[in-house]
Amino acid sequence: MDSPVQALPQRLAIGMVPPTLQLQPEPHQQTTTPKVHGIQASLLIPGRGSPIKNAILIIHEKTITWVGPTASLPPKYVSIPTIHVPILLPGLWDVHTHYFGVVSSTAGYDSLLGPAALAGARTVRDLKNTLFAGFTSVRELGGYAGEISPAVEDGSIVGPHIYSAIAPISMTAGHGDIHNLPIGTVLDACAHGLPFAVCDGVPDCIRTVRLMIRRGAKCIKVCATGGVFSLLDSPQDTQFSPEELKAMVDEAARAKRVVAAHCHGKEGILAAINAGVKTFEHGSYMDEECIKLMLEKDIIYCPTASVVEGGARNADDMPPINRKKILETAVHARHAYRLAIKNGVKIALGTDQASSTPGNYNSHGANGKEIFYAVKAGMTPLQAIEACTAISPETLGPHMAPKSGQLKEGYDADMIALSENPLENIDLLSEPDNITHVWKDGMLSKSP
Numbered sequence: 001m002d003s004p005v006q007a008l009p010q011r012l013a014i015g016m017v018p019p020t021l022q023l024q025p026e027p028h029q030q031t032t033t034p035k036v037h038g039i040q041a042s043l044l045i046p047g048r049g050s051p052i053k054n055a056i057l058i059i060h061e062k063t064i065t066w067v068g069p070t071a072s073l074p075p076k077y078v079s080i081p082t083i084h085v086p087i088l089l090p091g092l093w094d095v096h097t098h099y100f101g102v103v104s105s106t107a108g109y110d111s112l113l114g115p116a117a118l119a120g121a122r123t124v125r126d127l128k129n130t131l132f133a134g135f136t137s138v139r140e141l142g143g144y145a146g147e148i149s150p151a152v153e154d155g156s157i158v159g160p161h162i163y164s165a166i167a168p169i170s171m172t173a174g175h176g177d178i179h180n181l182p183i184g185t186v187l188d189a190c191a192h193g194l195p196f197a198v199c200d201g202v203p204d205c206i207r208t209v210r211l212m213i214r215r216g217a218k219c220i221k222v223c224a225t226g227g228v229f230s231l232l233d234s235p236q237d238t239q240f241s242p243e244e245l246k247a248m249v250d251e252a253a254r255a256k257r258v259v260a261a262h263c264h265g266k267e268g269i270l271a272a273i274n275a276g277v278k279t280f281e282h283g284s285y286m287d288e289e290c291i292k293l294m295l296e297k298d299i300i301y302c303p304t305a306s307v308v309e310g311g312a313r314n315a316d317d318m319p320p321i322n323r324k325k326i327l328e329t330a331v332h333a334r335h336a337y338r339l340a341i342k343n344g345v346k347i348a349l350g351t352d353q354a355s356s357t358p359g360n361y362n363s364h365g366a367n368g369k370e371i372f373y374a375v376k377a378g379m380t381p382l383q384a385i386e387a388c389t390a391i392s393p394e395t396l397g398p399h400m401a402p403k404s405g406q407l408k409e410g411y412d413a414d415m416i417a418l419s420e421n422p423l424e425n426i427d428l429l430s431e432p433d434n435i436t437h438v439w440k441d442g443m444l445s446k447s448p
């Protein structure tokens with residue numbers, strides 16, 4: 001068997017990256033990274049807290065076991081294999097993605113009705129692009145990645161850790177319904193693998209949450225208002241009754257899941273908050289009243305600036321109805337984002353990335369631009385990095401959140417390296433080529 005393992009150098013010299021490790025790890029290659037190894041960095045940005053100069057991080061299998069200044073390294077670690085990188089950060093998180101396998105950023109929802117296997121095949125490249133952009137974890141709020149994730153976990157394909165809601169749950173005529181198709185067609189597609197879900201009334205809502213959990217959901221996504229890319233509703237429409245929303249939050253909680261709510265309009269935001277959701281997405285018409293409640297209830301806001309800014313910039317490519325909605329919503333969304341930062345709302349970064357066509361604002365792999373937008377909206381570079389790392393796992397709630405997003409003892413060994421300092425130029429994180437190294441579960445997935 002001519003496997004890459006046989007070509008692996010016998011010894012790992014300090015400061016050298018074995019060339020074999022530049023390959024994507026296959027399951028049989030997982031022995032190529034030493035059990036205990038170190039990464040030395042001129043600057044280590046821990047995700048939360050102050051950066052450390054001349055630092056070293058020690059990994060034992062999948063876990064970070066020591067972090068600190070190189071000068072304080074415990075003697076037992078001094079002779080382990082170590083590589084040096086200029087800048088080391090925690091692996092990034094995108095807490096709002098969709099892997100739909102659709103090759104356009106502006107196609108209507110009906111374009112999702114192709115074969116699931118085709119969407120899954122396209123998702124293979126999208127997952128790799130996400131990981132190679134430095135995003136070692138994603139929360140997927142509807143899409144195929146949730147059901148594909150076992151293939152990532154067993155090493156069949158390359159991708160980030162996936163925490164999926166499986167489908168956005170919508171009421172009939174709601175944001176996640178496909179308004180230009182007969183309802184029977186939509187319900188049939190949902191029942192046969194389309195990552196969408198339409199339900200009405202408390203019993204049906206409860207059953208739908210259970211169906212999502214049955215399909216592997218690690219969190220639940222509900223559509224509490226209309227949206228921009230749906231056809232017949234307005235982003236300001238409130239969707240689902242308070243009783244339906246509360247029933248879904250309670251049912252999710254029984255299975256230790258939290259709920260993410262898609263909402264734009266203020267009334268829907270308040271309804272979602274009162275129902276007990278953990279995060280809300282977009283939040284375009286959020287105001288001081290919403291913010292006060294969010295702070296009280298420790299609710300996380302995910303502003304999705306990439307889709308707001310990218311969508312507004314590319315509005316001419318959209319059907320007139322969606323163009324009008326994106327241009328109106330973007331004005332409010334920008335204001336809401338600034339207001340949230342000013343008032344100290346807890347923010348986690350998510351992009352709403354959904355396109356399998358490379359090279360557009362909505363493509364998987366373009367996730368890093370969200371950090372640039374966070375700084376543009378008023379965060380410091382360190383705050384923006386924290387919103388994309390240390391805060392992110394909290395969006396999954398206390399029971400589902402992994403120990404991730406920080407370079408800290410006991411945390412998952414997911415890291416990225418750059419050759420230049422993103423604190424001096426945050427836009428470096430927007431370009432996947434600037435991410436020189438990616439480690440996931442302690443293993444090197446990408447290197448120069």
Ligand SMILES: [Zn+2]
Nearest residue numbers: 096098141352
């Ligand atoms: Zn979304």
